[in-house]
Amino acid sequence: MITIYDIAKKANVSAMTVSRVINNNGKISELTRQRVKQVMEELNYVPNSNARSLVLQKTHIISLLITDITNPFYTTLARGAEDTAKRLGYKLLFGNSDENYAKEKDYVDMILSTRVDGVLFAPAGDGSAAHLQQLQKHRIPLVLLDREVPGIQSDTVLGDSKEGARGLVEHLLELGHRRIALINGSEDVSTARQRHIGYKEALKLNDVAYDEELVLHASYRDIQDEAALDRLLQLPEPPTAIFAANNFLAVGAIQGLRAKGLEVPDDMSVVCFDDLGLASALHPFLTVAAQPAYQFGSLGMQWLIDRIEGRAQEEPRKIILPSELIIRSSAASLGVR
Amino acid sequence: MITIYDIAKKANVSAMTVSRVINNNGKISELTRQRVKQVMEELNYVPNSNARSLVLQKTHIISLLITDITNPFYTTLARGAEDTAKRLGYKLLFGNSDENYAKEKDYVDMILSTRVDGVLFAPAGDGSAAHLQQLQKHRIPLVLLDREVPGIQSDTVLGDSKEGARGLVEHLLELGHRRIALINGSEDVSTARQRHIGYKEALKLNDVAYDEELVLHASYRDIQDEAALDRLLQLPEPPTAIFAANNFLAVGAIQGLRAKGLEVPDDMSVVCFDDLGLASALHPFLTVAAQPAYQFGSLGMQWLIDRIEGRAQEEPRKIILPSELIIRSSAASLGVR
DNA sequence: TATGTTAAAGTTATCGATAACATTAACTGC
DNA sequence: GCAGTTAATGTTATCGATAACTTTAACATA
Structure with a gap:
């Protein structure tokens, strides 16, 4: 060379x-x-940027860690982050934790040894606290995306999971549904907890009893427990609608229903959090609470670079971005049946 | 520190x-x-891996450059590449060129200055030759993914665009279609040329005249020329089916048709290259030639690391992976109408 | 006892760049 | 004509790690 x-x-x-x-x-x-x-x-x-970084103590690299590269929410977020990073003169070192703490830890080690200037981090869940503390102990500027982690103070860009969930469930209630199932992500994840709360609040405000049996604890990647859907359907009073806590869970639920010969929305209404990218362009079918994914990435990156370059105030900033209720055809009025 | x-x-x-x-x-x-x-x-x-890289002349970083992070084909490919890289002890430095030569060049500069150990490169098109030569001049191990570039000799993992296209078009012919439009990617891209050839071959083998007017030159990201679809439909003998050269073009075409009140497959059959991820899981609708995207990434990464670690022979390797025709419901028999 | 061997360290130079300080030569002004 | 200024360039030390060589001390062997 x-x-x-x-x-x-x-x-x-x-x-x-x-x-x-x-x-x-x-x-x-x-x-x-x-x-x-x-x-x-x-x-x-x-x-040679290695030599340069060594003396300048600056790499001009920012690490972006997401939990699922095949999820349109995160890829759109990634594009927002990338566009902004590029515009402001930073490179992106990219990682994909697959909602897996062990993988996530490996990435954190790599992040530390690469001496990146900062980290945009969509944590897998509360168990990420250990890695995040590791990052903070090394004083690496950090912005949390999409999910909060108890015990971690840092700039955070969140979506309004509670309100979004409430909106979706209220939509189902307005359509006449009273037995509404929740297929949730792991309670280990802040968004899942918030969506659960939003779900309960909507029910309470409308005097519908909360029934623990209608709540299914899955993960954001898939339903996992194959039999769980069956159990829901075989309840004495089975649900007439499903609120899935994210897009993958909704698709999983719909596939499961279909396998049993049930159609959406004729036999079951389904709504979910997060839009589906190409799928929604092709078939504007699922009623969703769409989050401004691109903005998650671009704003998070903006904040991170502000901090890296010393333009941010001391105390952490936090923003809660609203989601947009997009009503399509996957949820139907109960009366019409 | x-x-x-x-x-x-x-x-x-x-x-x-x-x-x-x-x-x-x-x-x-x-x-x-x-x-x-x-x-x-x-x-x-x-x-500090900067210091280490400086003396070892090895970064253990591999760069992956794709052209569209929101396209499920590439995200699945990326996951294949990442899984394999991780397994073999390499990190991924990730970039997204947006099918844009200028962005791509920026990434190449960054790749060079970062002294990555190797590059997995899905080129934007023939115009990538200049950057690729740059990489080769610096003797950076390189594996080309998905697209060939005239004048560049290197390990290459391709899909069988010609055969895939032929299969799709023959499927349409078997359904009775004779006026089949092609909405292609830029002729600047090897896969678009191959798909064009496959299209022509299928027509020729079945004694259907090739009509230049049925071929629309777009880009893989979108149809661009909004009026083009109109012109197709207003032809004296309009097409009864469309072969879209990739998933985004198919979705774009379907949206365009829908805006004019035309339904697929009732008013127009549509088939395309590449599956659609979530969209196909939700609605198994589009008939596609699905490519083994994960394998593109994992095999390419395997080959690249072989070369980095001196296990590859001198002359470049090349593989052409077959695609799978998945027949769903977006193409209907012409007679049935 | 002198020599050789070896385990367990330490020293020095180096990777490729930049910061901080030093030098040179031309020019300015009185 | 000489000190002072300044533009243009050079020298040296440094970033954090490792390779290659050296040293030290304990022990073995003839």
Whole structure:
């Protein structure tokens, strides 16, 4: 690899002069600047950012950790983060934890050893606290995305899970449903807890009894317990509608229902959190609480870079972005049946 | 940040001894090993990989560049690449070119300056040749994914675009369609050219005349020319079926048709390349040529690491992975109407 | 006892860049 | 004509790690 010294020798100057040309600082005569630039071109020189980072104590890399790269919510978020990072001169080191604490820990180790300038972190759940403390102990600027973690103070960009959930459930109530099941993510995740609360609140406000049996504890990646859906359906008073806590769970539920010969919304209404990307473009079918995924990423990145560059105040900032209720056709009026 | 010297001082040994403990090489007495390890724990030491990379001339980072992070084909590919990289001890530096040569060039500059060990590259198109040559000039191990680039010799993992296209078009022909439109990606991209050829071959083999007017040149991201679909429909003999060269184009076409009050497959059959992830899980609707996206990533990564670690032969390897025709309901028999 | 061997360390130079300080030469002003 | 200024460039030390070589001390062997 060509180094600054190769350039220096060929251009008959010192390495420092080359460095000055590269960084465009210090005083340099136009003549030598030209000469050095030309040699750099000739030899195809590219600076070694490892060496540079070592002395500058700055990598200009930001790490983005998400929990599911195949989920449109996170890919849209990632694009928001990436666009903003690029615009502000940072590179993205990308990771995908698969909602898995062990994988997540590996990424945190890598993040630390890479000495990234900051981290945008969508945590897998409350169990992420240990890794996050690790990051904070090393004073790495951190912005939490999508999920809070008890015990971790930091800038946070959240969606309004409680209100979103309430909106969805109230929509179902307005359609006449009284037996509404909740297929939730793990209670280990703040959004799942908030959606659970929103669900309860909507029921309470409308004088519908909360029935523990209608609540299914799954994970955001899949329903896991295959038989759980069966149990729901075989309840003495089975649900007439399902509120799925995210897009994957809704799709999983619909597939499960279909396998049993049940159609949505004719036999069961289904609504969920998060839109579905291409799927919704193709079939505007699922009624959802759509979150501004792109903004999660772009705002989070903005905040993070503010902090990295010392433009943020001391105390953590927190924002709760509203979601938008998009009514489509997966939930039908109970009376119409 | 804690360095090896901080550890050394506190443990009363030299930095070299600490390095030996970290890398588990050289001879060390069990006693000092324990002592050093304990101090490392206490101080929360994490090695600085910039410093390490500088002397080892190895980063253990692999760069993955894709063209569209919101496309399920690429996210599935990315997961394949990531899983394999992780398994073999490499980190992923991730980039998203948005089918844009300028963005792509920026990423290549970053890749070079980061001194990554290798690059998995899904090029935006033929115009990527310049950047790719740049990479090759610097002898960075490279595996091309999904698309070939004229003039670039390297390991390549491709899908069988020609055969896949032929299969889709033959399926339409079997359904009785004779006027089949092609909405293609840019001819600047090898897969678009191959799909075009497959389309022509299928027509020729079945004695259907090739009509240039039925071929629409778009980009893989969207149809771009809004009026183009109108022109197709207003042809003296309009198409009865559309072959879209990828999933996004199919969805775009269907949305366009719907805006004009036309339904798929009743008023128009539509088939396309690449499956749609969640969308297909939710509504198994589009008839597609599904590519083994995960394998693109995992095999490509495997090959790349083989090459990085000197296990690959000199001459480039190339594989063409078959796609699978998945017949669903977006294409209907012409007679049935 | 002198020499050789080996385990367990330590020293020094290096990777490629930049900060901080030092030098040179031309020019300014009195 | 000489001190003072300044533009342009050079030298040296440094970032944090490791390779290659060196040293030390304990022990074995003839």
